Amino acid sequence: xxxxxxxxxxxxxxxxxxxxxxxxxxxxxxxxxxxxxxxxxxxxxxxxxxxxxxxxxxxxxxxxxxxxxxxxxxxxxxxxxxxxxxxxxxxxxxxxxxxxxxxxxxxxxxxxxxxxxxxxxxxxxxxxxxxxxxxxxxxxxxxxxxxxxxxxxxxxxx
Amino acid sequence: xxxxxxxxxxxxxxxxxxxxxxxxxxxxxxxxxxxxxxxxxxxxxxxxxxxxxxxxxxxxxxxxxxxxxxxxxxxxxxxxxxxxxxxxxxxxxxxxxxxxxxxxxxxxxxxxxxxxxxxxxxxxxxxxxxxxxxxxxxxxxxxxxxxxxxxxxxxxxxxxxxxxxxxxxxxxxxxxxxxxxxxxxxxxxxxxxxxxxxxxxxxxxxxxxxxxxxxxxxxxxxxxxxxxxxxxxxxxxxxxxxxxxxxxxxxxxxxxxxxxxxxxxxxxxxxxxxxxxxxxxxxxxxxxxxxxxxxxxxxxxxxxxxxxxxxxxxxxxxxxxx
Numbered sequence: 001x002x003x004x005x006x007x008x009x010x011x012x013x014x015x016x017x018x019x020x021x022x023x024x025x026x027x028x029x030x031x032x033x034x035x036x037x038x039x040x041x042x043x044x045x046x047x048x049x050x051x052x053x054x055x056x057x058x059x060x061x062x063x064x065x066x067x068x069x070x071x072x073x074x075x076x077x078x079x080x081x082x083x084x085x086x087x088x089x090x091x092x093x094x095x096x097x098x099x100x101x102x103x104x105x106x107x108x109x110x111x112x113x114x115x116x117x118x119x120x121x122x123x124x125x126x127x128x129x130x131x132x133x134x135x136x137x138x139x140x141x142x143x144x145x146x147x148x149x150x151x152x153x154x155x156x157x158x
Numbered sequence: 159x160x161x162x163x164x165x166x167x168x169x170x171x172x173x174x175x176x177x178x179x180x181x182x183x184x185x186x187x188x189x190x191x192x193x194x195x196x197x198x199x200x201x202x203x204x205x206x207x208x209x210x211x212x213x214x215x216x217x218x219x220x221x222x223x224x225x226x227x228x229x230x231x232x233x234x235x236x237x238x239x240x241x242x243x244x245x246x247x248x249x250x251x252x253x254x255x256x257x258x259x260x261x262x263x264x265x266x267x268x269x270x271x272x273x274x275x276x277x278x279x280x281x282x283x284x285x286x287x288x289x290x291x292x293x294x295x296x297x298x299x300x301x302x303x304x305x306x307x308x309x310x311x312x313x314x315x316x317x318x319x320x321x322x323x324x325x326x327x328x329x330x331x332x333x334x335x336x337x338x339x340x341x342x343x344x345x346x347x348x349x350x351x352x353x354x355x356x357x358x359x360x361x362x363x364x365x366x367x368x369x370x371x372x373x374x375x376x377x378x379x380x381x382x383x384x385x386x387x388x389x390x391x392x393x394x395x396x397x398x399x400x401x402x403x404x405x406x407x408x409x410x411x412x413x414x415x416x417x418x419x420x421x422x423x424x425x426x427x428x429x430x431x432x433x434x435x436x437x438x439x440x441x442x443x444x445x446x447x448x449x450x451x452x453x454x455x456x457x458x459x460x461x462x463x464x465x466x467x468x469x470x471x472x473x474x475x476x477x478x479x480x
Contacts, residue, residue, distance in 0.1 A: 001196070016184050020197040020237075023190075023224075030188030043225035045377060047291060056266070056294045062224040063295065066197060067241045110290065131376035132289025 005069040009034075010078025024060035024068050025049045028075060036076035036105035040134075047133035050106035051075050057113045057132065076105040079112065087157075088112060088150040095146035099137035106133040111147045119155050121147075193227055197237045203247070203325055203353060206238055211327060211349025214238035218262055219295035221288065222304045240351075247299075247353060258356045261299025268298060276359065279366035279385045283314045286370055289377040299352045302335070305344050305411050307446065308379035312339075313412040314368055316403035317385035318357045326350035339411045362398065364389040365471035369463040373450060381451045382406050382459040388471040392478055395426045402439075402468075406460035409446030415464070417442045427472040435468070436461055 002017035009032060018027055028037045028051065040046035042061050049061040052074040079086040088108050091097075098104050107130055114121055114129035121129070126147050135143065198214055200206035210216050214236040217223050226232040240247075240262060247260035250271035257273060268284045287293055287301075287310060301311040302322065312335070320335045326347050335355070338345055360366070368385040372378035384404040390397050400422045405412035418439035425431050445456035 003197070003199075014184065019192070021193040021195050026188055026190040030190055031185045033183050033185065042228045044221055044292065045225075047289065047377075050291055053294075057291045058294050059221075059291045061228070062220045064197065064220070064237075064239065066199065067220070067239055113290075128376075129290060132291040 003066045003069075005066055007065075007068060007070075008072045010074060018065045020064070020066060022065045024051070024058075024063045024065045024073075027065040028060060028073070034075045034077050038102060038105065040102070045134070046103075047106045047110075048103050050109050050133060052109050052113055055113065055116060057110050059132075074109070074112075076108055079108065086112075087153045088115070088147070091146040091150040091153065092143070095142050095149060097139055097142040097146035099135075099139050103133050103135045103139075107135070107143050111143075111150070114147070115151055115154060120151060123148075195227075195234045195237050197239050199239050199242050201242065203243060203351065206240055206243065207325060207327060207349045207351055209236070209238040210351060212236075216240055216303075216351060218297040218300045219264065221292050221296040222300060222306070248297075252359065255359050256356045257359055258354055259298050260354055261297060261303075261352045263298050265293040265296050265298065265301075269293065274359070276364060277318075277366060279314050279317060279368040279387070282368040283310045283370070283383075283385070286310070286368075286375075292377065298355060302338070302355065303344065303352050305339055306379075307405050307410055307412070308383075309405075309412065310368070310370055310380055310383050313380075313383045313403045313405055314385045315355060315357065316412055316414055317368075317387045317401045318360075318366065319387070319401060320355050320357045322352055323354040323356070324350045325353040336413060339413075341410060360387065360389065362389050363392050363475045364399075365474050367467045367471055369467055371459050371463065379450070380405060382445070382456050382463065383412065384460060384464045384467060386464065386467040386471055388468065388475070390427060390472060390475045392475050395428075395472070395476060397422045397425060397427050397431075397472075399423060400468075402464055404443075404460050404464060406443050406445040406456045408444045415439050415442055418464070422468070427468075432465060432468060436465055439464060 003020055004017055006015040025039055028034045037060055038048040039061055040048035044059050044062045049059055050057050051060045053071050088111050110130050110133055126144050198209045200209055215234045216238045218240045244262045247262040249260040250263050250267055251258050265284050265287045301309045315335050321332050322335055324331050327349050366387050370380040370383040372380055387401040389399040400419050402415040402419055403412055407413040418435040421435040421438045422431055443457050445453045447453040
């Protein structure tokens with residue numbers, strides 16, 4: 001039996017019916033067309049389905065949409081407003097932190113969750129924040145550089 | 159197969175979707191593999207107990223169950239989603255002499271909670287648990303209720319001599335954590351759910367500590383884990399009380415290394431007493447053998463980390479940071 005859910009996705013309130021066995025990943029990617037939300041392993045190991053739920057990183061492949069009922073969901077599509085580019089996106093490009101790009105949305109959102117709570121993180125804190133996302137292009141160092149750079153820029157602009 | 163959906167989203171003409179001016183798009187049909195279960199969302203624990211007694215499988219954070227459903231290792235027909243009860247059962251609170259943790263507190267809740275001193279083992283295990291995303295989702299009760307050999311919190315809470323509250327049709331009962339497990343699963347009555355875990359706050363000159371070894375640092379089940387609680391008289395060096403827990407104690411859930419404990423308890427902590435405890439430990443460890451590590455590696459690793467934790471605890475207490 002379909003369940004009615006209310007979600008705020010990238011700042012937009014919406015309510016619609018979903019199947020009980022529908023994962024948040026299926027809803028975001030399939031139903032809402034948010035292609036930044038990716039299914040890698042489907043078992044919580046790779047992290048590429050990461051989205052921010054009420055500001056905290058979660059794995060959308062392991063969460064049912066009805067479990068997210070009433071929550072605020074952020075994907076990379078909602079990272080920047082009005083067609084702009086978020087400082088993290090800019091610094092990922094500038095530091096060459098995007099290779100094949102499959103893990104990039106999850107890296108960006110993990111970094112955003114970190115910087116929102118901790119604007120000036122240490123290298124260990126950055127490492128821990130992205131430790132739930134696997135990058136098989138071995139881009140971790142460039143990702144770390146990009147996050148450091150964005151954190152500097154974001155602090156500077158305040 | 160996929161029938162859906164009453165497209166009742168609300169929006170105003172001025173709202174914008176993502177980048178650019180595209181209107182929100184909510185598809186009625188999506189391509190996905192149906193997992194084919196129904197979900198019950200109880201509004202209170204009694205309703206949850208009824209649903210579980212009726213044959214539903216309880217799910218909280220889903221980080222253990224959902225991968226198994228995805229891989230078709232489990233094919234439930236009804237899930238009982240406990241996540242809606244988090245408001246009532248997601249607490250981490252000091253209540254008099256006890257630290258009380260609601261079964262639905264997440265690992266992140268545990269890390270963010272202001273737990274007074276002496277609970278370093280809990281902090282250490284939480285910060286090494288899974289990945290940041292897993293820590294946001296996984297619950298303390300879930301980790302205990304999976305009855306897994308890799309559950310770090312079973313090890314930590316065993317060393318803290320924790321008790322759990324079980325909620326069933328006929329009310330509530332309290333059991334020692336160790337009594338919750340039997341070979342291959344949980345010692346639960348039909349419909350019973352774990353509602354709380356609680357620990358008496360340690361007093362006196364004590365240390366709690368935790369260590370784990372995995373194939374890598376993040377998002378990796380423990381090959382070997384161990385936790386130690388030690389209370390020692392700092393002036394005489396006599397061990398007042400000690401509890402050692404590890405998952406190398408057997409192939410199943412983690413448990414206490416009681417023979418090693420009794421070699422230390424009541425005696426002065428010395429190289430000799432430690433070495434006696436290690437011999438006793440060697441006799442009681444029965445680690446499992448699997449794709450992650452051999453039993454002999456686990457035995458060696460467990461002895462090494464337990465000796466290290468004991469030595470460090472004794473040194474720190476004797477060092478007088480009491």
